[in-house]
Amino acid sequence: MDLQGRNLIAPLDLTVEEMEQIFNLAEKIIAKPQDYAEVCKGNLLATLFYEPSTRTRLSFEAAMLRLGGQVIGFSEPGSSSVSKGESIADTIHTIASYADIAVMRHPKEGAALVAARRSGIPIINAGDGGHFHPTQTLTDLLTIRLEKKDFSGITIGLCGDLKFGRTVHSLICAFARYSGVKFVLISPDELRVPEYVLDEISDYEEVRDLSEALPQLDVLYMTRVQRERFFNEDDYIRLKDSYILNAAKMRFAKEDLMVLHPLPRVNEISTDVDDDPRAFYFRQMKNGMYVRMALLMALLGKEIA
Amino acid sequence: MEINSIENGLVIDHLRAGSGLRVLEYLDIDTERGSVALIMNVSSNKHGKKDIIKLENIESIDINVLGLIDHNATIIHIRNGKIIHKTKLSLPKKVANVIRCKNPRCITSIENVPHIFHLADNTGKYRCEYCDNFGRINDGK
Ligand SMILES: [Zn+2]
Numbered sequence: 001m002d003l004q005g006r007n008l009i010a011p012l013d014l015t016v017e018e019m020e021q022i023f024n025l026a027e028k029i030i031a032k033p034q035d036y037a038e039v040c041k042g043n044l045l046a047t048l049f050y051e052p053s054t055r056t057r058l059s060f061e062a063a064m065l066r067l068g069g070q071v072i073g074f075s076e077p078g079s080s081s082v083s084k085g086e087s088i089a090d091t092i093h094t095i096a097s098y099a100d101i102a103v104m105r106h107p108k109e110g111a112a113l114v115a116a117r118r119s120g121i122p123i124i125n126a127g128d129g130g131h132f133h134p135t136q137t138l139t140d141l142l143t144i145r146l147e148k149k150d151f152s153g154i155t156i157g158l159c160g161d162l163k164f165g166r167t168v169h170s171l172i173c174a175f176a177r178y179s180g181v182k183f184v185l186i187s188p189d190e191l192r193v194p195e196y197v198l199d200e201i202s203d204y205e206e207v208r209d210l211s212e213a214l215p216q217l218d219v220l221y222m223t224r225v226q227r228e229r230f231f232n233e234d235d236y237i238r239l240k241d242s243y244i245l246n247a248a249k250m251r252f253a254k255e256d257l258m259v260l261h262p263l264p265r266v267n268e269i270s271t272d273v274d275d276d277p278r279a280f281y282f283r284q285m286k287n288g289m290y291v292r293m294a295l296l297m298a299l300l301g302k303e304i305a
Numbered sequence: 306m307e308i309n310s311i312e313n314g315l316v317i318d319h320l321r322a323g324s325g326l327r328v329l330e331y332l333d334i335d336t337e338r339g340s341v342a343l344i345m346n347v348s349s350n351k352h353g354k355k356d357i358i359k360l361e362n363i364e365s366i367d368i369n370v371l372g373l374i375d376h377n378a379t380i381i382h383i384r385n386g387k388i389i390h391k392t393k394l395s396l397p398k399k400v401a402n403v404i405r406c407k408n409p410r411c412i413t414s415i416e417n418v419p420h421i422f423h424l425a426d427n428t429g430k431y432r433c434e435y436c437d438n439f440g441r442i443n444d445g446k
């Protein structure tokens with residue numbers, strides 16, 4: 001794999017072939033995790049979380065520890081020198097002299113790119129403001145691939161806040177590179193997919209109603225519709241239920257539908273769906289750890305034949 | 306109104322009428338090196354009204370910045386009173402520290418890094434290298 005020393009800042013930094021390599025490696029790790037328990041022995045991962053995201057940080061830390069590597073870092077800027085106004089460039093200089101690879105989460109958009117320019121060690125973007133979250137995209141794609149084997153012919157529905165949801169934009173752009181994928185974009189008018197994302201895809205339809213769209217879907221990607229995105233309370237109350245998935249609506253869905261969600265959820269998937277075999281959102285989290293294991297190995301140049 | 310032709314230097318012709326002052330501001334010309342004349346609202350048979358800038362004894366300017374502000378302008382190079390070359394302008398592919406990112410969530414709002422923008426289409430829309438937000442030259446300094 002020729003990914004050694006590279007960064008992962010934006011979801012399209014990896015070619016389709018490179019993503020396939022990471023998925024193949026992730027599948028091998030899932031099949032025989034014990035074979036990988038020491039491949040990153042002696043390597044140190046720095047987790048630089050300028051805003052808290054316990055879920056993502058733990059996923060990266062678990063991934064590194066399961067590869068036999070070790071972890072340092074901070075999870076709140078208040079507890080480190082960054083709270084004293086140290087620049088990202090200076091912080092990353094320091095970190096790069098200790099660690100072999102770093103993961104960064106930052107409230108400002110483009111922060112990981114600034115870090116990557118100055119670091120000398122691979123940087124993985126674990127979320128920069130409302131911009132990119134590429135390892136979430138890898139997680140989503142791996143989860144679908146494990147189940148569907150092949151992306152071609154898939155009809156994927158994306159539901160909820162399609163305007164501000166960065167995971168949605170990344171997923172659409174990554175999926176758009178595969179042929180034979182159809183998109184059904186389910187959102188209120190106020191929260192439609194932005195024009196520049198629509199420009200990337202050819203086969204899509206935009207609809208208002210989840211129940212109506214559900215029967216044709218192979219994959220349903222749910223996101224949260226936040227109250228503060230609406231101009232007025234009436235619109236929110238009128239619309240919010242149309243974008244909540246529950247057991248009653250699941251009766252109209254295909255037998256082999258996959259329901260995904262980047263988590264955490266609030267109420268957009270009601271808990272009566274959790275035990276449905278078509279609910280994949282908890283399995284998705286575990287896949288997130290495996291795909292991060294594969295990514296860490298690839299960027300550190302650890303190849304296993 | 307008439308201003309004598311220059312012997313050596315540059316003439317920036319076909320500037321959009323009214324844009325000359327701003328062009329001068331962006332070009333940030335060192336007037337120690339030569340003299341500068343700005344002629345505004347000249348009648349032009351091609352485009353109605355235009356502005357012209359004459360730069361005596363000044364041989365080079367930042368073409369990128371000029372292309373960004375007014376890519377329809379022409380630069381005429383003059384030596385010994387003769388036109389030796391004309392440069393057609395185009396929108397620069399990449400500019401640093403000319404457009405400033407206005408996205409309050411952009412890293413450029415807190416970190417000391419150059420504001421870099423890349424040309425996104427042929428209408429002069431530019432995209433921030435860091436946050437992908439669009440910016441235009443009119444967004445100002
Ligand atoms: Zn920006």
